[in-house]
Amino acid sequence: MDYTDLYIDGAWRATETRFDVFNPATEEVIASVASADIADADAALDAAERAMADWAARTPRARSEVLRRAWELMTERLDHFAHLITLENGKASADAKGEATYAAEFFRWFAEEAVRADGLITHAPASGARIVVQHKPAGLAVLITPWNYPAAMGTRKIAPALAAGCGVIIKPASETPLTMLALMPLLEEAGVPPGLVNVLPSKKTGALVDHLMHDPRVRVVSFTGSTGVGRKLLKGAADQVLKPAMELGGNAPVIVFEDADMDTAIEGTMLAKMRNLGEACTAANRIYVHADIADTYIRRLTEAMSALKVGDGTDASVDVGPLVNADTRDKVAAFVADAVKKGAKVHCGGEVPAGKGYFYPPTVLSIVSADADCVRDEIFGPVAAIQTFTDQDDAIARANDTEYGLVAYVFSGDFKRALQVCERLDYGMVGLNRGLVSDPAAPFGGTKQSGLGREGGHEGMLEFMETQYISASW
Ligand code: NAP
Numbered sequence: 001m002d003y004t005d006l007y008i009d010g011a012w013r014a015t016e017t018r019f020d021v022f023n024p025a026t027e028e029v030i031a032s033v034a035s036a037d038i039a040d041a042d043a044a045l046d047a048a049e050r051a052m053a054d055w056a057a058r059t060p061r062a063r064s065e066v067l068r069r070a071w072e073l074m075t076e077r078l079d080h081f082a083h084l085i086t087l088e089n090g091k092a093s094a095d096a097k098g099e100a101t102y103a104a105e106f107f108r109w110f111a112e113e114a115v116r117a118d119g120l121i122t123h124a125p126a127s128g129a130r131i132v133v134q135h136k137p138a139g140l141a142v143l144i145t146p147w148n149y150p151a152a153m154g155t156r157k158i159a160p161a162l163a164a165g166c167g168v169i170i171k172p173a174s175e176t177p178l179t180m181l182a183l184m185p186l187l188e189e190a191g192v193p194p195g196l197v198n199v200l201p202s203k204k205t206g207a208l209v210d211h212l213m214h215d216p217r218v219r220v221v222s223f224t225g226s227t228g229v230g231r232k233l234l235k236g237a238a239d240q241v242l243k244p245a246m247e248l249g250g251n252a253p254v255i256v257f258e259d260a261d262m263d264t265a266i267e268g269t270m271l272a273k274m275r276n277l278g279e280a281c282t283a284a285n286r287i288y289v290h291a292d293i294a295d296t297y298i299r300r301l302t303e304a305m306s307a308l309k310v311g312d313g314t315d316a317s318v319d320v321g322p323l324v325n326a327d328t329r330d331k332v333a334a335f336v337a338d339a340v341k342k343g344a345k346v347h348c349g350g351e352v353p354a355g356k357g358y359f360y361p362p363t364v365l366s367i368v369s370a371d372a373d374c375v376r377d378e379i380f381g382p383v384a385a386i387q388t389f390t391d392q393d394d395a396i397a398r399a400n401d402t403e404y405g406l407v408a409y410v411f412s413g414d415f416k417r418a419l420q421v422c423e424r425l426d427y428g429m430v431g432l433n434r435g436l437v438s439d440p441a442a443p444f445g446g447t448k449q450s451g452l453g454r455e456g457g458h459e460g461m462l463e464f465m466e467t468q469y470i471s472a473s474w
Pocket of ligand 1: 146
């Protein structure tokens with residue numbers, strides 16, 4: 001691997017303490033990566049502060065051109081980034097290329113948004129003063145990303161932060177730091193000045209992030225990961241009243257009505273379930289199918305899931321790579337065992353294969369009990385857990401019966417009914433006759449314990465900006 005050290009102030013810094021990164025398909029070590037400590041965090045903060053002073057003063061157009069160039073360069077090198085993603089995360093090469101494309105698109109989208117930080121000027125109704133509203137860069141941002149999208153969860157934060165005029169320090173997940181490190185030479189080439197973007201992989205994660213978040217120069221903490229860690233960070237953010245952007249866990253319901261087009265429902269469920277082999281916050285977690293069509297739906301979904309080829313994701317013919325690590329694979333196996341104990345029927349999959357690699361086969365379960373663990377928690381694996389319903393209100397109530405509120409999916413041929421159902425779902429996003437909602441141009445984010453704030457869309461850049469109002473007379 002070419003880039004395995006810390007990236008601070010535009011330079012590579014080795015450390016004595018290092019940690020191993022594994023290929024989940026082979027269980028072999030693929031890199032030994034530097035582990036940042038407090039002194040490294042301070043160096044990154046100093047560098048980011050210096051670089052931001054100049055960057056924030058540049059015109060929005062100048063910032064936009066750099067981001068646009070980053071999109072062009074990344075788009076030219078999608079295969080390179082996809083390969084790295086597969087090596088450290090395991091996902092199949094087509095999935096990895098999809099992620100690399102999605103990741104690059106954030107640079108293009110926020111190159112376009114950088115020049116659109118709209119303000120407002122209006123008359124104060126009573127005093128006659130002018131109300132002038134503008135958005136300014138919020139300050140340094142600490143970005144913490146998970147392992148399931150090693151590129152996209154980073155660019156979804158870096159691009160809007162840079163568009164807004166902020167300097168950043170990124171703490172990538174310890175399982176998958178290589179893709180983010182490899183992005184740094186590309187950003188340099190695109191014209192990102194030294195120090196503006198710093199990457200600190202670390203095995204002392206909690207202490208490092210806590211230190212960063214308590215530096216007075218930091219004003220934003222943007223996190224994607226589990227709800228448990230998100231809660232801790234929110235408590236830490238309270239000390240300095242940081243702007244928090246929290247993209248947390250999900251427990252996505254899929255509701256398939258009796259009037260749904262079956263091809264659309266199967267295709268949409270497959271995408272919502274198997275994109276990233278189920279290791280996604282947006283992954284279909286609970287599937288509610290109308291009892292009238294359940295037999296056909298289960299048969300068709302089982303056929304589609306059984307047809308997927310499992311193997312090392314670097315083989316282009318493979319559809320489903322390994323899960324990221326042994327813990328994740330064992331957790332998925334435990335979910336299936338628990339569901340079966342509580343009465344579920346296994347239609348395909350359900351057995352951990354022998355041999356190297358953290359593989360788990362695409363699995364379809366029906367008659368899943370409402371109190372099965374996989375109904376309450378995120379499965380984060382290739383397991384479709386199906387229940388049936390007969391009453392629309394009951395389906396909506398069951399879909400909403402969770403502390404999460406990231407995304408729901410609805411399949412129905414009756415558009416009026418479908419929209420009425422969408423409005424009653426307590427979720428930040430809904431896929432209507434679609435199994436994919438992620439789009440750089442759309443505000444991604446959840447309600448309830450799925451998080452705070454939005455990434456992408458027009459909202460994404462505002463997470464890194466402060467609103468200033470000037471009350472003026474002239
Ligand atoms: P995680 O355990 O919460 O880790 C995410 C990041 O937080 C990693 O960089 C991790 O570093 C870091 N971290 C762990 N403990 C920390 C602490 N005490 N203080 C500061 N940082 C800490 O989550 P994960 O297992 O990597 O990712 C899966 C979760 O992410 C799922 O719940 C999924 O739903 C969620 N997710 C949400 C979205 C969304 O947009 N809503 C998108 C993708 C994933 P280390 O790796 O060094 O531990």
